[in-house]
Amino acid sequence: MRTTHPTAPPAPGRRAFLAGGLAALGLGLAGCGPADTVLSGRRRLRQWNLFTGGDGARMVQMHEDYRREHPDIDFEPATFLWGNPFYTKFAMGAAGGRAFDIATLHVSRIRGMGAGTLIDPVPTDLLAEHGITRDTVLANVWDKCTVDGELYAIPLDTHLVVTYYNREVCERAGVLQADGTLTPTSGEDAFFDVLAAVREVTGQYGIAMDTTQPWRQFWSLYRQLGGEMTFDGDLVMDDDKALRSLDFLRRVSAEGLAPKASDAPGTPANFQNGICGLMWAGNWEIATFADAGMDFGMRPFPDVYGAELGQGDSHCFVLPHRRAPDDAAVAAAVEYAAWMLKHSITWAGGGHTPAYLPVTRGDDYAALEPQSEYRHAAADVQFDPEAWFSGSAAPLQNEANAVMSGVHNGSVTPETALELFKAAARKLLDTPEPV
Template identity: 50%
Template structure:
């Protein structure tokens, strides 16, 4: 059978193939010109876990960095938490991970720095324009392991208290200047939440019931509670822990906060006015600002409320580390350190955009940063921030906060009463202590 003639107007196969090839050629040529233009020198691979709204800020900083320095930065964002750390550890154990990665400083020890990370020489940093004196001492000291420097801190971030000005004004819980009333003690804060709940008709505050560890640690630390781990056990102050857990239980029981709410629902509750306050990390600021632009949300931020006599809060630091390399190319190494330095020197943007408090003091102490709103309103978190216990299974997204958080989710939902929950977290802790330590 002869080939039927092509209908008029239809593409012939030859024309299609020619066209596709030409298009592909243009595409390839296009790619080439882009990479050619940017990689004027070196390519630096970066891995980060900033899958939240602060990731957008980092991406725009990366674009500025590339435009300014000509270094070709290839950043990859992984799912926050365990998937990221798993990927980082597996990459580093093969010696072929990224050149630089972000971590939570509380996880440094659990990443076995001596075998999985490459140490950073202080001289290198000085050459790139960073000095050890430019960092808060207590944070800088946490970047060391066995007297070697493994991390460069980027920021401090913590659990803060956002409030919806419109709702809080109606509830009568604002000062004349529009800031949130300062309360003292659990009862006073609960009264404030009750007033807000009367206005919203749903919740007083919205919080992430899956992230109970953060709230627990903040409230436990407000009572000076310590959680110290030994080789075969741990010391936890039962009464103080019970006070903290009881606060969760009562808050949910009275309907002052949701019984079940994950990260997304928590933020949404605040955006749509189901809660007049929300207790989440400062990094959600980008999301709420975007919502404000789209639909209007008059909000500001304050420190963690005083539940037990002070305003301590749970938090952590983002830091840069260099995963272990089988071999370093001198140029890449220099560009990597330059990248770290550039990000710190420009971390005003990180603070303004993502709500974090930069660790780099020349930025934090600058008049420009001091004037930033609402950052100024919660600037005290830097002194009040409480890091997770120092043990290999603790730290952001590690097993202790994860597994303890599961029990606290049950407290919020009403399934675990405070005594059961306390027994539960002690069981979890003992199980983790009994595990052979895979790091030392």
């Protein structure tokens, strides 16, 4: 009816509409302000994490137990997609200074994510009250969490690239020991012999590895050769050792022992389909094959150039910088982190090796198969070189993967790949640090 007079709508209607709109806007803005403990009387604890896979399911399980034991805490976890999507939100949330109370992070990203600016130091005395000290967690990881003498993160686990083996295929290839585990090898030739024997059985390939992300393999091999990489003013690395590592990647594909092309979803599929009998991949893929009911085992990254060293990283808990200090919130966050460390036997089910030593030294963990087969590798995990642009899902890995993936399919020689990598790394070094 009124719509027939669009030129003169009743004024009160319009005012009412505007007033209503303003009121709604005001309500919406008011909703932005946190009312920490006002409404519920319980302490609110907001946790941000990046676990969406099999490890995410285990974290949810642990959080249910945590809630049951902490009825006085209003616990609010939030899960974001791994990698850039998480780190972007982390940086923005921490810059705001009040988005969350505790978050998970990769230890390799502590520097890049602003230790001291976005991330506050962890009160070690408070942590010690809960029994978490340098003596009760993996010392190598604890030291990685320390920047300029201050502890900036509470390590939860270690995860690294390991060798998966298909037990049935490997048995037929004669590369298993009497107890059914993969025979350890030493040296490049011995490893190539194993791959050749496995290929005889599969008829296609010996091993699968993600050729679109060769950084993990490259860094493992480079570190086995004793290669160093530093970014103090200029990039310093050992060209001969890098070339040898890259040539390994070229050779393993060129000789048909590994696929020339196998991307992130394709690699576990190749292993599961029996196209190859071995696979190099992160230990977190464990759930995929366990769920598929595969008969498989896991070993540390093999000794190709002198030691069983594998590239890896650690998940840790960090406390964001707060605009307004809140000791009670920090205490609750530290207590939560300590609780998670002590109950990380559940976490170990997802393949990550817990950093808390009483857990990994316990009988429950020793009984976990195949996790206990590679547990000693965690003490020697090879972290990425230190720079603000290095670490998990950081620019250096992206650059390395883009230039090195061509080595596998032969489109780029190891020499060219190294030159391109060095140019990309120097460019990152010239980029102003954003944090």
